[in-house]
Amino acid sequence: MKTPALSLSSCSEGRTGGMTDEKCPQLVDYFVVAGLDPAGPWRSLDEDGRSPSSSSSSSSPLVRAVEPVTDLVVIARGLGEEVPEGFTCIEKTLGGHSAELSAGLINNPHLYLCYRRGRDKPPVLDLGVLYEGKEQLKQGWYIIETTPYSRSASLSSGGGPTAHRVFLTYRRALDSQGLHTLGITDITLLMPSKGEVAPHTFCRVDKNLNTGMWGPALHVCYKRAMTKANALVFEASLISRYPEEDLEAFPLPESVPVxxxxxxxxxESWPLSSKYQLPIFSTFVLTSASGDKVYGAAIQFYESFSRELLSEQQNIRLGLLSVVDRRPITSRSLHTKKSICVLSHWPLFTVFQKFLTFIYRYSISGPHILPLEKHISSFMHNVPFPSPQRPRILVQLSPYDNLVLCQPVSSPLPLSGASFLKLLQNLGPGNACTLLLAVLTERKLLLHSLRPDVLTSVSEALVSMTFPLCWLCPYIPLCPLQMADVLLAPMPFIVGLHSSYFDLYDPPPEVICVDLDTNTIFQSEDKKPLSWRSLPRKHGKSLFSTLSNLHRTLEKICSPGQEEATLEFLLTDYDQIYRRQKQLELEIQEAFLRFMSCLLRGYRAFLLPITQAPSDTTTDCSSLFNLQGFLKSRERTQQKLYVQLTRTQMFTQFIEECSFVSDRHACLEFFDECVKKVDVEKPEEVRLIDLDETHSGEHTVFIMPPEEPQEADGSECSARYR
Known part of the structure; x- marks a missing residue:
């Protein structure tokens, strides 16, 4: 499965479509290939992801290997059963209490959970608890119904005709899944009544294992991680780019590869029988010194790597050379990670994912008549950003691959990469409101997930939900491991990290950690935990209620999009299928906008007249805003929140922008209109954002794929690019 190294210098500079009649905003600024340049130099990374003082590639250490859990059993020690060979018995809970599963039963068989690690079979992916007779076993799940000694593994007494048995269940990865499957790497048991809580990044099964008449509740929790084997790790470098020269208005940032x-x-070295991992899609946001955002979309994949590029010591450590006689071990293959990426000023992540997936598939198939570079240059030069004149653009990448671009919904709100749908899906109403409070009071927020594309969408939603306030502190939605020192910054921040960071580190104690995979917020035990109930009571309850209703709707209508869309689907059913999701996205955003309008209602009455020319003194917030009068106008029970809010950088800048000429004048006017709309008897019944479908029924502009060359006699050229 060899992917040719992209040489983008041969990309055509000319336009090949019908977009030359007028100047259009370009959709994509750069196409980048990142990875390990065979020509070097290579900069190795320590186990903790930091660059060591020595950049010698021969000393590059290994990623820590984590063997996944592959087998689970329940044993009855009270009946003489022993722990099977190779298994580990969980005898204690997190706090050191007995982890006996059957402590509350009258005829206690003293049941314990045991697990085995290994790589001889697909790993276990999930754990669960089944109440027999009350629910059905999900497809793909298995029941631990008996012990290894053929006795019942039921966690309940099972007495009487109406009694329901309780079993542990699990789900295993498929044989077809690749070497790098996410699998369970740790299992523990906890008793909430003893003050035990799930460790960071662990997922708790919210069903009590203790079904007896007495004794504390017992819960199982587990951690999932990438179950990869040992690997050498290096810092990513730029392999290729297009265009090769920097754009005058936007030079290519040096940090893009990382x-x-x-x-x-x-x-990494893999057994020859290993299956390839599917490409992983991720997104990121770069912020310039002026505050402008640039959006990146990337696909990570593996390709073959030459053993000759590694030192003898590295080959030995990867299991490619015999330690004894230095003979090559031919039962393993060598691979490296690579990434292709596009940079754009427009956050059309779904479009970019489809384009990058097409490029990846094209690069590993063939032979083709056209070189890969022709498709890249055609997309970059011929596909514009949708406009009112061409609100809908259908791009035909090949006879079998296409994608559609639609003009974003017309709104005074700033365009961003936010997905309020993903925010609500991954956090739920309560945690979404709690994080609103955290952003309003400028806390240190660390979001993490095993799904890198979710980090950017949710982070963008977090900084958008406080409109018209703008987040001014450090903001890195997808943070490279080498830059994780930002977590030690003495100022507020919003940072997103891959969850594997916690395989190496514990978060700083003052940081609020948000696990998007388990919908859990971890806060320091030394401080009073944040709660959405600290928001202004009336408006906070209204926001929570609205989000709860929208969350129920979201669970019903949102399903994964079609992986392969036909031309007929794109032309006929696209609007019908996605219009409701667009509407729901706006309704969630509108709920936060209504809250912010109520929160700051009447603020303009406390702006002070400007009597002097702008200076350090006159632009100070206390010279522009009657803070004490504003605070006195708020409810006494909410004074603490408003005091915290008015001390933030966001609020100070907001007052300055309201007092002087600002680039955000149109946005602030729109917000003032929203404030007027909510200053009525029933503000929840007033619409603040309307879905502008003015152009939804207009014509579609077609962008055709690059023309294939022909021989002199008009016949089709032979396929020679692969």
Missing amino acids: FCLPMGVTV
Whole structure:
């Protein structure tokens, strides 16, 4: 499965479509290939992802190997059963209490959970608890119904005709899944009544294992991680780019390669029987000194790597050379991680994912008549950003691959990469409101997930939900491991990290950690935990209620999009299928906008007249805003929140922008209109954002794929590019 190294210098500079009649905003600024340049130099990374003082590639250490859990059993020690060979018995809970599963039963068989690690079979992916007779076993799940000694493994007494048995269940990865499957790497048991809580990044099964008449509740929790084997890790470098020269208005940032591969470039040896991992899509945001955002979309994948590029010591450590006689071990293959990426000023992540997936598939198939570079240059030069004149653009990448671009919904709100749908899906109403409070009071927020594309969408939603306030502190939605020192910054921040960071580190105690995979917020035990109930009571309850209703709707209508869309589907059913999701996205955003309008209602009455020319003194917030009068106008029970809010950088800048001429004048006017709309008897019934479908029924502009060359006699050229 060899992917040719992209040489983008041969990309055509000319336009090949019908877009030359007028100047259109370009959709994509750069196409980048990142990874490990065979020509070097290579900069190795320590186990903790930091660059060591020595950049010698021969000393590059290994990623820590984590063997996944592959087998689970329940044993009855009270009946003489022993722990099977190779298994580990969980005898104690997190706090050191007995982890006996059947402590509350009358005829206690003293049941314990045991697990085995290994790589001889697909790993276990999930754990669960089944109440027999009350629910059905999900497809793909298995029941631990008996012990290894053929006795019942039921966690309940099972007495009487109406009694329901309780079993542990699990789900295993498929044989067809690749070497790098996410699998369970740790299992523990906890008793909430003893003050035990799930460790960071662990997922708790919210069903009590203790079904007896007495004794504390017992819960199982587990951690999932990438179950990869040992690998050498290096810092990502730029392999190729197009265009090769920097654009005058936007030079290519040097940091792009490390954002394409935020956990570094790995060189890994696999058994010959291993299946390839599917490409992983990720997104990131770069912010310029002026505050402008640039959006990146990348696909990570593996390709073959030459053993000759590694030192003898590295080959030995990867299991490619015999330690005894230095003979090559031919039962293993060598691979490295690589990434292709596009940079754009427009956050059309779904479009970019489809384009990059097409490029990846094209590069590993063939032979083709056209070189890969022709498709890249055609997309970059011929596909514009949708406009009112061409609100809908259908791009035919090949006879079998196409994608559609639609003009974003017309709104005074700033365009961003936010997905309020993903925010609500991954956090739920309560945690979404709690994080609103955290952003309003400028806390240190660390978001993490095993799904890198979710980090950017949710982070963008977090900084958008407080409109018209703008987040001014450090903001890195997908942070490379080498830049994780930002977590030690003495100022507020919003940072997103891959969850494997916690395989190496514990978060700083003052940081609020948000696990998007388990919908859990971890806060320091030394401080009073944040709660959405600290928001202004009336408006906070209204926001929570609205989000709860929208969350129920979201669970019903949102399903994964079609992986392969036909031309007929794109032309006929696209609007019908996605219009409701667009509407729901706006309704969630509108709920936060209504809250912010209520929160700051009447603020303009406390702006002070400007009597002097702008200076350090006159632009100070206390010279522009009657803070004490504003605070006195708020409810006494909410004074603490408003005091915290008015001390933030966001609020100070907001007052300055309201007092002087600002680039955000149109946005602030729109917000003032929203404030007027909510200053009525029933503000929840007033619409603040309307879905502008003015152009939804207009014509579609077609962008055709590059023309294939022909021989002199008009016949089709032979396919020679692969």
